Amino acid sequence: MKIQITLLSIAALLATPAAFGDAAAIYAKSCASCHGKDGAGATKMGKKAGARDYTTAEGQKWSDEEGVKAILEGVKDGDKTKMKGYTGKITEAEAKELVAYIRKFKK
Ligand code: HEC
Structure with a gap:
């Protein structure tokens, strides 16, 4: 019986992609609404917020550390929040995976 319960909780964990850092x-x-499925940031929200085009070298001109920081703490332009931070929702490990995922958008 105990084993069954353990197996069930493992199954529940596997069913939650975020728990295993499934960046895609x-x-x-959470991100495609602004940054676009293709990373170009050409969505309505992305254009409004001023998202970069991650398919170009120019749009990728930020360091991995800056990327992780942006994901966890958000991006501000003066008083205006360009992107909210995801601390508490996304772990640092997941943020790193997301940065690696975003790097792949460059053509
Ligand atoms: C409300 C729209 C919006 C959402 C949702 C959003 N972002 Fe952003 N993101 C932006 C904007 C705008 C910037 C700042 C662009 C700039 O001026 O550098 C930014 C910046 C970043 C940066 C730093 C590099 C850069 O482009 O300046 C990373 C990395 C990033 N976002 C990843 C993500 C990830 C991962 C998610 C989902 C967990 C996400 N974003 C969700 C709009 C958004």
Whole structure:
């Protein structure tokens, strides 16, 4: 019986992509609305917020550290929040995976 319960909780964990840092799933759910499925940032929200075009070398001109920081702490332009931070929702390890995922958008 105890073993069954353990197996069930493992199954529950596996069913939650975020628990295993599935960058693609997190990106599709929380980031694509602005940054676009293709990373170009050409969505309505992305254009409004001023998202970069991650398919170009120019749009990728930020360090991995800056990327992780942006994801966890958000991006501000003076008093205006360009992107909110995801601390508490996304772990640092997931943020690193997301940065690696975003790097792949460059053509
Ligand atoms: C409300 C729209 C919006 C959402 C949602 C959003 N972002 Fe952003 N993101 C932006 C904007 C705008 C910037 C700042 C662009 C700039 O001026 O550098 C930014 C910056 C970044 C940066 C820093 C590099 C850069 O472009 O300056 C990373 C990395 C990033 N976002 C990843 C993500 C990830 C991963 C998610 C989902 C967890 C996400 N963003 C969700 C709009 C958004």
